[in-house]
Amino acid sequence: MNHRGILKGAERKEINWRKTKLGEPFRDVLNEFRENVMNRSDFDATSLLQFGLFMATAIINILKESEKILGQEGQKVVFEALIKTGYDIGTQIVKNVEVPHDISDIELMSYLATIINTQAWTSIEDPKIDSEHKCSFDIIWCPLQRIYKAFDCRVQRYLVQGIINAFKDSNLLKSDYQIEFKSTIPSGADVCSFSIRKKEEGEPDIWAEYSKDLAEKALK
Secondary structure, three states: OOOOOEOOOOOOOOHHHHHOEOOOOOHHHHHHHHHHOOOOOOOOOHHHHHHHHHHHHHHHHHHHHHHHHHHHHHHHHHHHHHHHHHHHHHHHHOOOOEOOOOOOHHHHHHHHHHHHHHHHOOOEEEEEEOOOOEEEEEEEEOOOOOOOOHHHHHHHHHHHHHHHHHHHHHOOOOOOEEEEEEEOHHHOOOOEEEEEEEOOOOOOOHHHHHHHHHHHHHHO
16 A cells, blocks of 8 residues: 555656646645644654544444434535535635646646545555546555445545535636546445546536435435
8 A cells, every 4th residue: 555646745657747736725734834833843744644533433423423413404414515515625625726737637637636645635645647538547555444334434425525616616627527426435445446537418417416315225
């Protein structure tokens, strides 16, 4: 695992990666952290993982209790809050961007996915640009992979939906995209594998449709 994939701040092999500047979520807070906390001799970086797992566990428990006690209405409230949170992160990512004139839409989409995966999710990502219409990535390690069950990962779907909505509203990308997962670590796979391709005209949104199916399943 240590020799595969990239983390936040690492270089991708594409030349345009170095020429592309995307936003960093919570930049001001991170700068304060770098200045006042990160270099302290008594700081243990694993405490950030503990905090993140604490918050992630709280989110899934909030969703489950809302569904159990309030049913569909409670579920809807949590989903809308997750989408709103994702939208805010997506907006920060596309703020004050700089992209080279010759970058392709699928290449930019792949870079945006890398920012999401390595920054918002603190994951180890192995990204690929497969063709002019498709890109993909494997998540080699995710901080939630040992505490979330496979069905719990549906929480991420609504955060991602909010991020996608922000990207669409920014008009940064010229095309709409289909995002599909092929495998997940909590389901027993070695990696979480995702595929992103340009959406055909009139084609239903696979991500949103599957999210709807999972929501209905949870209430049953």
